[in-house]
Amino acid sequence: MSLPRIAVDAMGGDEGVRVMVEGAALARRRHDRFKFLLVGDETRIKRALDNHPNMHAASEILHAEDVVSGEEKPTQALRRARTTSMGMAVNAVKQGDAGAAVSAGNTGALMAISKLALRTMPGIDRPALAARLPTLGEHDVIMLDLGANTECDARNLVQFAVMGAAYSRIITGLDAPRVRLLNIGTEEIKGTDDLQQASAHLRAATGLSLHFEGFVEADKITHGDVQVVVTDGFSGNIALKAIEGAARFVGDLLKRSFRSSLRSKFGFLISRPATELIRHHLDPNNHNGAVFLGLNGIVVKSHGSANAAGVANAVAVTARMLEENLTERIAADLAELAARTVNGNVGNGADGQGDPVK
Numbered sequence: 001m002s003l004p005r006i007a008v009d010a011m012g013g014d015e016g017v018r019v020m021v022e023g024a025a026l027a028r029r030r031h032d033r034f035k036f037l038l039v040g041d042e043t044r045i046k047r048a049l050d051n052h053p054n055m056h057a058a059s060e061i062l063h064a065e066d067v068v069s070g071e072e073k074p075t076q077a078l079r080r081a082r083t084t085s086m087g088m089a090v091n092a093v094k095q096g097d098a099g100a101a102v103s104a105g106n107t108g109a110l111m112a113i114s115k116l117a118l119r120t121m122p123g124i125d126r127p128a129l130a131a132r133l134p135t136l137g138e139h140d141v142i143m144l145d146l147g148a149n150t151e152c153d154a155r156n157l158v159q160f161a162v163m164g165a166a167y168s169r170i171i172t173g174l175d176a177p178r179v180r181l182l183n184i185g186t187e188e189i190k191g192t193d194d195l196q197q198a199s200a201h202l203r204a205a206t207g208l209s210l211h212f213e214g215f216v217e218a219d220k221i222t223h224g225d226v227q228v229v230v231t232d233g234f235s236g237n238i239a240l241k242a243i244e245g246a247a248r249f250v251g252d253l254l255k256r257s258f259r260s261s262l263r264s265k266f267g268f269l270i271s272r273p274a275t276e277l278i279r280h281h282l283d284p285n286n287h288n289g290a291v292f293l294g295l296n297g298i299v300v301k302s303h304g305s306a307n308a309a310g311v312a313n314a315v316a317v318t319a320r321m322l323e324e325n326l327t328e329r330i331a332a333d334l335a336e337l338a339a340r341t342v343n344g345n346v347g348n349g350a351d352g353q354g355d356p357v358k
Contacts, residue, residue, distance in 0.1 A: 003033055003322050004099025007089040010040035011067040012105030013304050017044045023311020025052035037098050040064050040085040064088050068109045077109030090117045093297040100298035100318045107301055111148050118297040123334035127294035128160045130167055132287045137224015139172040145233040146240050152232035154197035161202055162333045163293040164228040165210035170324040176211050177227035183215035205337055289317035
């Protein structure tokens with residue numbers, strides 16, 4: 001069975017057309033039901049397609065005159081959305097010409113364009129950027145928000161928890177993934193008022209398809225005993241960059257150590273299967289594809305430096321969201337949250353105060 005076609009911003013990313021088309025072609029070789037709307041410079045896209053015969057019957061080209069640059073401010077990108085490859089790819093989702101969109105371009109611009117074109121779902125105040133991170137456990141961890149919202153209140157955090165759990169159920173297959181709020185400690189008395197209120201509300205809202213387990217510290221995110229970590233975009237982006245930096249540090253340190261002496265080089269040959277496994281596990285291309293959750297449509301952000309395999313993984317994530325009806329799942333969970341909210345309040349504390357759930 002074929003899926004709704006995926007609109008690909010072919011001009012986004014560090015290498016643009018070549019990698020985006022090659023990644024889409026690789027995804028199609030793995031799953032021949034994928035179909036694409038390739039948005040960008042028609043001449044360059046046709047040239048890239050010449051190297052991938054399997055894409056001709058599965059692709060349509062939508063010519064776009066302009067490209068959103070990596071340095072462009074979201075407000076500038078919004079004004080040019082009608083003529084840029086990014087804006088036209090997202091608009092294809094809005095118009096029903098595609099089921100979802102993928103871009104490796106400017107994250108802030110993509111969020112702004114997607115939010116204006118698709119709007120947020122009923123019951124969601126703000127969309128969130130969610131991504132998968134590798135762990136020591138059986139499943140990846142979903143972390144959100146990773147930069148879409150620098151400041152979040154208790155209600156935003158509760159909504160993020162519901163959306164992240166819906167996404168995690170698709171990725172992990174678990175009926176009720178474990179959810180925690182990122183905090184400076186695991187004790188119930190730690191954290192800001194918003195964290196305290198969000199925690200109280202999630203504990204009170206029983207019956208949801210998730211297990212809320214309180215707080216988690218940043219050094220425990222990748223241990224594998226939690227499937228969803230919820231935070232504001234400011235803290236989330238810092239935590240993500242710290243995790244990515246630590247992974248690169250370990251990799252570079254291993255390379256330097258193995259090259260330091262003849263004995264070390266010999267040791268590398270013996271341990272190469274283990275080091276290759278580590279490299280594969282930490283390679284961001286194998287976890288590529290961050291999802292904007294909370295919109296009336298599916299938009300996936302590929303890392304700008306992703307290679308073809310990384311783009312193929314982002315396409316696969318997009319297709320899985322379409323297959324598993326992510327948007328409908330989130331809507332159903334929000335309705336359940338509203339029905340089970342104690343007194344209709346977010347973060348009921350001892351004083352019973354809080355904003356009503358929309």
